[in-house]
Amino acid sequence: MKSRLLIFTLIILTNFQSCDDDKSEIVFHNSHEPSRAEAPFSDAVETENLLFLTGQIGKDHKKGELVKGGIEVETKQVIENIKAVLEYHNLTLDHVVKCTVILKDINDFKTFNSVYTSYFTKKPARTTFAASGLAGDASIEIDVIAVKL
Template identity: 40%
Template sequence: MRKAISTPEASAGNGPYSQAIVAGDFVYVSGQGPLDPKTGDIVGNTIEEQTELTLNNIHNILKAAGCTMDDVVKVNVFLADIKDFDRFNSVYIQFFNRPMPARTCVEAGLDNILVEIDAIALLPGKE
């Protein structure tokens, strides 16, 4: 059984995909970027600003699914420039508690944004 998750508190994006899908015991959050939930515009000129908005979008999608950031078990991060890794981490660490989720971080060709992040969360009570 699959269930789409949608919230106006995060960017709807502009492609043929759901903000998130609940399947089994997991929530799969689609790749999120630094898009303003109300306007869909790219917000932020620095990796720090863009990371904060991107993670806030993920937080709001997870909240709509009944999860918190503490329920996240896996994160994939795509940076436009891997040289931003340390600056990205300085914001990322503020959104998660230990134990930190498993994570992959790679440099990728992104379209006018500095960061894109997707996440997988375990639904509460499904441990």
């Protein structure tokens, strides 16, 4: 009876230990941009091989203001901001597997899409919708999920 109990205990302990080994750490990364150091959110959150980036708007972080010129210019700035965060984590746009795009005006879709497709040549999965009242009075916001290989 004692040997059965010992074997059963060893099996349980082994299973618990292997469960602990399977746990992945979640890392909440601060921004690489000094102007965003006090933001109430993480610039990126990493778990296992995924990096979840916070939404980006067309803000020029060096000037601290939204770029001027409409949806085309804002879309370029948004994607450049995304590229900067990815590069900080040694990734590129080619590592992006999912994009969520929020447009202030769905009528901007065609212009946005022409800029977007010039950057995202691998064609990650994407969701696009319109909503009013984006942060900073932006015309567009994009968040992405990237894979660390």
